[in-house]
Amino acid sequence: xxxxxxxxxxxxxxxxxxxxxxxxxxxxxxxxxxxxxxxxxxxxxxxxxxxxxxxxxxxxxxxxxxxxxxxxxxxxxxxxxxxxxxxxxxxxxxxxxxxxxxxxxxxxxxxxxxxxxxxxxxxxxxxxxxxxxxxxxxxxxxxxxxxxxxxxxxxxxxxxxxxxxxxxxxxxxxxxxxxxxxxxxxxxxxxxxxxxxxx
Amino acid sequence: xxxxxxxxxxxxxxxxxxxxxxxxxxxxxxxxxxxxxxxxxxxxxxxxxxxxxxxxxxxxxxxxxxxxxxxxxxxxxxxxxxxxxxxxxxxxxxxxxxxxxxxxxxxxxxxxxxxxxxxxxxxxxxxxxxxx
Numbered sequence: 001x002x003x004x005x006x007x008x009x010x011x012x013x014x015x016x017x018x019x020x021x022x023x024x025x026x027x028x029x030x031x032x033x034x035x036x037x038x039x040x041x042x043x044x045x046x047x048x049x050x051x052x053x054x055x056x057x058x059x060x061x062x063x064x065x066x067x068x069x070x071x072x073x074x075x076x077x078x079x080x081x082x083x084x085x086x087x088x089x090x091x092x093x094x095x096x097x098x099x100x101x102x103x104x105x106x107x108x109x110x111x112x113x114x115x116x117x118x119x120x121x122x123x124x125x126x127x128x129x130x131x132x133x134x135x136x137x138x139x140x141x142x143x144x145x146x147x148x149x150x151x152x153x154x155x156x157x158x159x160x161x162x163x164x165x166x167x168x169x170x171x172x173x174x175x176x177x178x179x180x181x182x183x184x185x186x187x188x189x190x191x192x193x194x195x196x197x198x199x
Numbered sequence: 200x201x202x203x204x205x206x207x208x209x210x211x212x213x214x215x216x217x218x219x220x221x222x223x224x225x226x227x228x229x230x231x232x233x234x235x236x237x238x239x240x241x242x243x244x245x246x247x248x249x250x251x252x253x254x255x256x257x258x259x260x261x262x263x264x265x266x267x268x269x270x271x272x273x274x275x276x277x278x279x280x281x282x283x284x285x286x287x288x289x290x291x292x293x294x295x296x297x298x299x300x301x302x303x304x305x306x307x308x309x310x311x312x313x314x315x316x317x318x319x320x321x322x323x324x325x326x327x328x329x330x331x
Contacts, residue, residue, distance in 0.1 A: 040219075047222050054230060057280055061237050068244060163255045168248070168271055181281050182237050185274040186244035189251040191258060 056150025056177035063144045063152050064173045064182045067129055070143065071095065071169055072188040074117045081167060081190065083159045083198035091156040091172075092121040127153040144173070151176040156183075161199035165190045235318065237279040238291055242313040245274055246322045249295055249311045257326040262307065268295040291315050305329070 021029070074097050075081060082096040098116040115133070122128045128142035145152050156172035167190065172183045205213075252269035256262055268275065276290040293315045300308045305327055312321040 043219055043223075047219070047226065050226050050230075054226065057237075060280070061240060065240055072247070162248075162271060163252050163269070164259055166251050166255045179282060181283075181285070182240075182279075183277065183281075184241055184244050185248065185271065187248040187251040187270060189254040189258075191254070 052150075053178045056175045057180060059147045059150040060152055060173060060175040060178075060180065060182050063147070064171060064184050067144060067154075067157075067171055067173075068169060068184055068186050070131070071119060072186060074119075075167055075188045075190055078190045078193050080195050081159075081193060081197070081199075083196075086121055087123070090121075090127075091158060092127075092154070093157060093159050094121075095119040095159055121154050121157055127155070129154055129157070150178070155181065159199070161196055162187050165193045165196070167196070167199070235279070235316075238277060238315055239318070239320065241274075241277045241279070242293060242315060242318070242320045243322075245270070245293055245295060246311045246313050246320065248274060249297060250309065250322065250324050253297065253299075253309050253311075253324075254326055257307065257328050260329045262299060262326075262328060265297055265299060265309075267297050270295075 075095075077099055078097045080098040084094040084096065086092040086094045096116065096118050118132050118134070120130055120132075120139075122130050122142065126142070126145050128145035130139045130142050132139045144154060153174050153176060154171070155174050156170060158170045160168045160170070162168035166187050168185065168187045170183075170185045172181055174181050248270040249268055253262070253265055256264050256269070275293045275295070277293065278285045278288075278290050293313055296312045296314075298310045298312075300310070302308050302325065307326050307328055308323060309326055310321060310323045312319060314320075
């Protein structure tokens with residue numbers, strides 16, 4: 001019995017020593033917690049936005065290089081290339097590449113197929129590069145833009161004659177995510193090219 | 200008896216802090232390693248531009264006209280990835296050098312080297328020339 005009373009007294013003392021937060025502690029702790037949470041959220045936001053902009057920059061670089069690689073590869077084997085203005089108010093040219101020696105379209109024999117490639121930049125608002133096999137053919141899927149990690153638009157695509165059978169290509173693209181630009185230029189020698197029209 | 204180990208909460212906070220630090224470090228490392236990629240792309244295309252001009256001159260049997268850079272002079276400057284305020288800072292200057300060595304009577308080895316900032320990239324290509 002004596003022991004039981006001793007235990008009760010101890011429990012009572014222990015219960016009395018337990019305290020919650022007093023107001024002043026809460027007033028001090030709350031701003032500290034808010035500051036910590038703010039810093040943490042800013043760090044998280046920075047991490048995710050950096051990752052997003054890095055992915056968008058990477059897409060921009062890859063797509064720009066892909067455009068130049070495709071065009072130079074196709075133009076390399078050209079027999080005939082033609083440059084045409086796509087839109088008078090934009091810095092875009094249309095490029096028509098023919099691999100067949102026949103330059104005039106129409107009234108062809110069924111076996112006399114003009115094999116070629118047409119590169120054209122689509123209209124507003126996307127300005128994506130599109131390609132098709134022949135001039136009156138159907139466009140394939142856009143080559144640029146529409147990437148989940150960062151959409152891109154073409155802001156300049158110009159062709160000019162740099163030398164004998166040498167076509168200069170100037171490309172500028174913009175990332176819709178980071179609003180950054182990339183400008184690349186190159187040239188391609190077309191050993192079999194018989195005629196460069198519109199340059 | 201007063202010695203205590205880590206509480207679960209301490210471990211959770213420590214893990215959080217370490218994982219955030221690791222994520223930031225990984226991203227910074229990627230950016231540092233890949234920061235010059237657009238300039239490198241431009242250098243590769245610049246070298247291809249010069250090689251195209253050399254091929255053209257070789258086809259005309261006029262390799263004597265080959266200079267260090269026969270392309271468009273405006274291409275020797277580039278901003279890399281830039282925003283609309285790019286004109287506030289100077290563009291990166293590229294330097295192109297071209298060396299031609301005879302392999303045999305009909306073949307020449309052309310080496311185009313592009314340098315920019317502290318970097319350098321070099322390409323070699325064989326071109327055919329007509330016998331003199």
